[in-house]
Amino acid sequence: VQWDGDVTEVLSPVYIKTADGLKRKLVGTIPHTTPKESMEALDAAVAAYNNGQGVWPTMSVDDRIKCMQKFVYLMIQQRDLVIKLLMWEIGKTLGDSTKEFDRTVEYINATIDALKDLDRESSRFQEAEGTIAQIRRAPLGVVLSMGPFNYPLNEIFTTLIPALIMGNTILFKLPKHGVLAHYPLLQAFKEAFPAGTVNTLYGKGSEIISPLMESGKVNVLAFIGTSKVANGLKKLHPKVNRLRAILSLDAKNAAIVTKNADLDVAVSECILGSLSFNGQRCTALKLIFVQKDVADEFVKKLAAAVAALKPGLPWDKDVKITPVPEADKPAYLKACLDDAIANGAKIINENGGYANNSFVFPSVVYPVNDKMTLYHEEQFGPIVPVVPFDTIEEPIDYQINASHGMQVSIFSNDPMEVANLIDPFVNLVSRVNINCQSQRGPDVFPFTGRKDSAEGTLSVFDALRSFSIRSLVATKATDANKQ
Ligand code: G3H
Numbered sequence: 001v002q003w004d005g006d007v008t009e010v011l012s013p014v015y016i017k018t019a020d021g022l023k024r025k026l027v028g029t030i031p032h033t034t035p036k037e038s039m040e041a042l043d044a045a046v047a048a049y050n051n052g053q054g055v056w057p058t059m060s061v062d063d064r065i066k067c068m069q070k071f072v073y074l075m076i077q078q079r080d081l082v083i084k085l086l087m088w089e090i091g092k093t094l095g096d097s098t099k100e101f102d103r104t105v106e107y108i109n110a111t112i113d114a115l116k117d118l119d120r121e122s123s124r125f126q127e128a129e130g131t132i133a134q135i136r137r138a139p140l141g142v143v144l145s146m147g148p149f150n151y152p153l154n155e156i157f158t159t160l161i162p163a164l165i166m167g168n169t170i171l172f173k174l175p176k177h178g179v180l181a182h183y184p185l186l187q188a189f190k191e192a193f194p195a196g197t198v199n200t201l202y203g204k205g206s207e208i209i210s211p212l213m214e215s216g217k218v219n220v221l222a223f224i225g226t227s228k229v230a231n232g233l234k235k236l237h238p239k240v241n242r243l244r245a246i247l248s249l250d251a252k253n254a255a256i257v258t259k260n261a262d263l264d265v266a267v268s269e270c271i272l273g274s275l276s277f278n279g280q281r282c283t284a285l286k287l288i289f290v291q292k293d294v295a296d297e298f299v300k301k302l303a304a305a306v307a308a309l310k311p312g313l314p315w316d317k318d319v320k321i322t323p324v325p326e327a328d329k330p331a332y333l334k335a336c337l338d339d340a341i342a343n344g345a346k347i348i349n350e351n352g353g354y355a356n357n358s359f360v361f362p363s364v365v366y367p368v369n370d371k372m373t374l375y376h377e378e379q380f381g382p383i384v385p386v387v388p389f390d391t392i393e394e395p396i397d398y399q400i401n402a403s404h405g406m407q408v409s410i411f412s413n414d415p416m417e418v419a420n421l422i423d424p425f426v427n428l429v430s431r432v433n434i435n436c437q438s439q440r441g442p443d444v445f446p447f448t449g450r451k452d453s454a455e456g457t458l459s460v461f462d463a464l465r466s467f468s469i470r471s472l473v474a475t476k477a478t479d480a481n482k483q
Contacts, residue, residue: 152178
């Protein structure tokens, strides 16, 4: 596709041979939204909402569902191309890219079903203290939806789709990486929804997003990323107390492997939790606490299993470790490893610490302690820091003092020990996993977090509520009205 004006080159994390040596493959180009175009997009979203009187917010639930079904139909036509672009743009394996696309389609279909249920619930009349009321679900206005590169399609759609189907109008900032994967879907948005309903932007946040927030016309900020960026954006809004924020933010989820754990189960689940998509998941396990009695045996098994993971390109068979899209990530990860080594830890597994261009082989680092960057930073990469502990109070203290609280995974085969650990962690994080890795799904389950990890709740059911308000139509419960 040829564009006029300023464009950004979208470079793959995959290097290819060129006349000038190995280079990142050029996947395509994308035009920047200018600050002026960004404000025009805002005007279009505001006009389409029209104080709740626009075509979209006043459309019946049935008709909104029909538009969404048309979108899904058009989206599915683009399946192969989107999957291919995900692999080239963010280095996600063929299996995981396919899963991301299919999970997104399932998410939209489940959202449609959930809306039908919610609508049935809203159509019923309720009576209390002589008043009869219909409690409807009404939209909130203009929603600004933004998300990260690791699930460029799926995660953004977990806010955009429920916000849209509830009758809001949307400003949608494409992610920095995984941007072209959206390109085949933009036409589908255009064909399926009324003009001005979904408005797409791409560019630097400080140039095109800050003015949107400063305008005060954004009613909901739906953001998945860091708390630092989210807080910065919220502060720009002149009526921040009237801004609804649905946020999924920082995490550094811990695994706790006690001396009573099945170490083989703990190893395989900790690998899934720490290294799926090269550790680039907010739900990833980023600190593995292991009780000292079994630490040596656990680390040995873990290192052997990590060394056996197959590195390669996203489309290679059985590949587990692929190139990372963020250009500065390999150097940052190396600095984390150097810091851990300088403070007394070792890289335990064969090939650990190896990096070449955008490719970083995973490292099991042991013993990690609170003097190291790896203990504190999310690092969002293929490093597995292992922290030995004596008593269970140590990982509990870690979570009490942490600025985040998303998930924890407990590994133990002693039912009493598990029971004693569930209670403190239920009040410190938003999901406690027993003998399994941490993850967001299934998408019908609530997804949220404590402290700096989240604001509001996402899931097929929760998101419909998060992007709407309960609005009553009420009257006196006379005999005539009850008819
Ligand atoms: O990066 C954060 C995602 O919400 C992780 O989702 O647990 O399904 O991989 P996931």
